[in-house]
Amino acid sequence: MKALLLKGKGLWKDMKVEEMETPSPQKGELLVEVHAVGLNPVDYKTATNGMAVWSYPHILGLDVAGVIVEKGEGVTGWKTGDRVVYHGDFTKKGGYAEFAIINAHTVSRIPEAVSFEDAAALPTAGYTAYQAIHRKLPLEQINTILIHGGAGGVGGFGVQLAKLAGKTVISTASVHNHEYVKSLGADHVIDYREEDVNARVMEITNGRGVDAVVDAVSRQSSTDSLDALAYMGHMVYIAGAPDFTKVEPFTKVVSYHEIALAAAHQSNDVYAQKDFAAMGDQMLSLLEQRKIDAMLKEVVNLEEVPEALSRLSERHVKGKIVAKVK
Known part of the structure; x- marks a missing residue:
């Protein structure tokens, strides 16, 4: 062959x-x-x-x-x-x-x-997103979700699956991909190069933060996104664990979920x-x-x-x- x-x-x-x-x-x-x-x-x-x-x-x-x-x-x-x-x-x-x-x-x-x-x-990116949304998150308790990299494979499938589940979806992307990511179902898209992502998340959620983050970008990205989580929030990470010490015990009460097909x-x-x-x-x-x-x-x-x-x-x-x- x-x-x-x-x-x-x-x-x-x-x-x-x-x-x-x-x-x-x-x-x-x-x-x-x-x-x-x-x-x-x-x-x-x-x-x-x-x-x-x-x-x-x-x-x-x-x-x-x-x-x-x-x-x-x-x-x-x-x-x-x-x-x-x-x-x-x-x-x-x-x-x-x-x-x-x-x-x-x-x-x-x-x-x-x-x-x-x-x-x-579908498989690598799609199953990763499916596992993140439908296997790891308690969807009945999730209203808002931040999905990084909405123009990419995992992010794009994640945006679609989260929107199908009826959630308010915030995503990040380069500005030239904003309309594309919105076409996949994102309600809000943040230009991660020019905007303070966490500040925009807080603005969109009236200062509360999101119920969940799905990050397939990097360890640093998932660490930074801990500040975007609301109380009892969920961090799903694919590209490296965040620095767990950034969140003090008995404050946000964050749940962490690793994805590794x-x-x-x-x-x-x-x-x-x-x-x-x-x-x-x-x-x-x-x-x-x-x-x-x-x-x-x-x-x-x-x-x-x-x-x-x-x-x-x-x-x-x-x-x-x-x-x-x-």
Whole structure:
């Protein structure tokens, strides 16, 4: 099969498409013919530092949409020809290839009305946002929510899901992306470059603060956002824990929630891995009903992935980029 090969630690900008042996599914696994694969920051971040469990050449790519072509022993409920999408395990070889292997219990069925490209835009960013909004937050107690980076993947899906849940959504974005983020459902968008985000949050909430923050930007961003939380507020962080010491005990009574999809694979927690399929089913249904948008802004081929990842690393890409494989 053809695959985009990472030849060594830190060499992701030099990846080239070459021939590699097609893998075979083992017990409980599926062999998927890849039609589309989503690009994510985790690709270049893990490739930059490498992983001890990798053997080179390695194949990146977590978000795979394609067709089942072979089943391993013991797989039930699926047949060859089924259209599926999944979030992969970054410790194993991924989806920047013509074929990929995945555990059968993690995949979701793609509705006929949903394209492979739109489906591949979902898993990493979409499931992260879904876990943040629907698995971590007590939504019945949440009225206002600040979601950082509304023009990006996690932020954009978060804005859409929070608005669907009936919440008042505040987001941050560069000024040229304000209308786009509002089109996703944000009630207020703050220019994080030119405005004091916390001051604007307090102005919007009449000095109370927000009930929840979802931050996928950085440790510093989540730390700064602690000042935007109201009493009994919730901090959901994806890109690093905030400095918990900034909030004095018995004052705001903040609850903290970490998001790390990869931990479900690494812990070998089958229950948690099955929840990937459940979240995928929910998001694909919303996509099919046009209640959310996949935010697909660009489709590239495998050869163009390194350049696209380079642009993604500069943190100014709007929406999602997907590589079309077949």
